[in-house]
Amino acid sequence: MKGIDATEFERLERQAGELGIELSGRWLWVRGLTQTLSLCQGDNVLANYSVSTAEKGFGCREGSHQTPIGWHRIGEKIGAGETLGRVFKGRQAQAEIADISHGTQSTGRDCITSRILWLEGQEEGLNRGGDVDSHDRYIYIHGTHEEGRIGQAASIGCVRMKNAEVTELFERVDVGAPVFIQAD
Structure with a gap:
């Protein structure tokens, strides 16, 4: 893998530093x-993954069904050791193993599967506190049963990944790792 453009990295590092976030470790x-x-x-860059952000775009307000922007951290990791495709409801593993859809059309369900990285906003008033709090909005990086929709905006706010890839990522990052989400 190649490195991040030096100018781009300096910009990200400066923004992170203003919030007391260090980018020396994994992020x-x-x-x-x-x-x-x-x-x-x-x-x-150690690895790149295709994802699916919100169908309604980017925004931080409660009830917007948009993916929040800005600096976050992984607040909690949920699902270690679970079977690929295991369905979660309320962050609790269910007996159901999802049928994985490879089609590009919505199945009408929004399953959270395999692993959950629960995000906490780090920017007060943008993605932390009040009606913009990413943690209180239950914003995750998680597996999905709609793997055919990965690469297009299709979620209701979270960042969706393929099940094998979110499981791999889960093992490669720790609680507390910084996460930067940008719309462009």
Whole structure:
């Protein structure tokens, strides 16, 4: 993998530093324009994954069904050791194993599957506190049964990933890892 453009990394590092966030360890970078999530360490990209952000675009308000922007951190990891495709409701593993859809049309369900990385906003008034709090909005990076929709905006606010890929990512990042979400 190649590194992040030096100018871009300096911009991200400066923004993060203003919030007391260090990018020397592993961190995640979600880009809406390309529907990608990069696993980074410092200015190096370790892995790239296709994702699905919100069908309604980007925004931080409660009830907007949009993906929040800005700096976050992984607040909690849920689902270690669970079977690929395991369905979660209220962050609790259910008996159901989802049927994975490879079609590009909605199935009419919004299943949370395999693993959950629960995000906490780090920018007061943008994605933390009041009616913009990403944690209180239950914003996750998680697996989905609609794998055929990965690469297009299709979620109701979370960042969706393919089940095998979110399981891999889950093992490669720790609670507390920074996450930057940008619309463009």
